[in-house]
Amino acid sequence: MQQKRLQDKVIIISGGTKGVGRAFAEAAAMEGAKVVIGGRDVNAGMDIVKNICMLGTDGAFVYTNLLETGDCGKPFALAYEKFGRVDGFFNYAGVTPLSPLDTCDEDTFDSVMDINFKAAFFCCQHAVHYMRQSGGGSIVLTGSAHAWGGQKDRAAYACSKGALLTLMEHMAHQYAAEQIRCNYLVLGWxxxxxxxxxxxxxxxxxxxxxxxxxxxxxxxxxCESNDYMEALIYLMSDASSMMTGSILRITSGEYI
Known part of the structure; x- marks a missing residue:
């Protein structure tokens, strides 16, 4: 019987109760991963954990409010306590409100940057800490074509995704020697x-x-959520062990 590609890996997903995050939680479980989900929708989180267990592996959900920096470490601490290691982190949580430069108010700007960049920054801090103790790991940041300028009504969002791109490149350079990888997966519309x-x-x-x-x-x-699953499985698997600092686009040909 063929080995599952993520067998016994412990993978954390921020924003894992919806959209691509939820789809990947179940896809990773089908490939043998133990999955820990951080999010605010408790009912959805527990439902996904139930599905993960039905797929023959194990999982956990922890309520995580990424607007509170102190919450960023919760999924990582739970994963390490429950499973003894952290092998992967998919940073999916994000918001995309209308935010044109000439009319964006401070509250909208802060909410975008706090969720899309600040929370990701501190989640990655915890990911690096636990991956060091696990002998390495793979971090995938959710990118967007907006990072290269973006559409007029998404100025704050574009800036947040550009900041994530810089964070990816920084981590890829600084932590490669510790076998901690980071790549930027550009999702389409x-x-x-x-x-x-x-x-x-x-x-x-x-x-x-x-x-x-x-x-x-x-x-x-x-693009549909399932269009990203093979790329995410690859980036979290040992097959991509020499891949870091890369930009992988799945965008239906869109490039802003």
């Missing part, structure tokens, strides 16, 4: 719950969103 809710608030239905996106994306459709 995806109809996540958050994206659909945002468009609905602006008067656009999911069907209209998909049709509009299909007309402008070079490959003719939006």
């Amino acid at each position: 995806t109809p996540t719950d958050g994206e659909i809710s945002l468009r609905n608030s602006l008067g656009e239905s999911e069907a209209e969103l998909r049709k509009r996106a299909a007309a402008v994306l070079p490959m003719g459709r939006m």
Whole structure:
């Protein structure tokens, strides 16, 4: 029987109760990983843990409010206490409100930077600490094509993703000798719950969103959560053990 690609690895996911984070929690479990999820939706978190256990492995959920810096270490401490190591961290948590430079208010700017960059920074601090004790590990930061300038109505979001890109390059250079890797996975335009809710608030239905996106994306459709699973499994697996400091784009051909 073929070895599962993430067999017995301990992987932490921030924002793992929704969208791509949730999909990866279950995909990683199917590949044999033990998964620890940090998030605010307790019911969704416990439901995912139940699914993970049904897949024949183990998992845990811990309530994590990333607006509180002290909460950033909770998933890592739980993973190390329960499973004795930390092998991977997928930083998925993020927000994407409208935030054009000429009208963005301070509260919106702070909320974007606090979740998308500050929380990621301190989560990575904990990831490095525990991965050192585990002999290394893989960190994947959720990137965006907005990091290279972005659209006009996403100024704060674009800045946060640009900061994450710099953080990825910093970690890749500084921790390679400790076998701690970091890569930047650029996600495309995806109809996540958050994206659909945002468009609905602006008067656009999911069907209209998909049709509009299909007309402008070079490959003719939006990316779905499952489109990212093989890349994430690869980046967390030993198959990518010599890959760090890399940018991997899965964007339906979009490049802003």
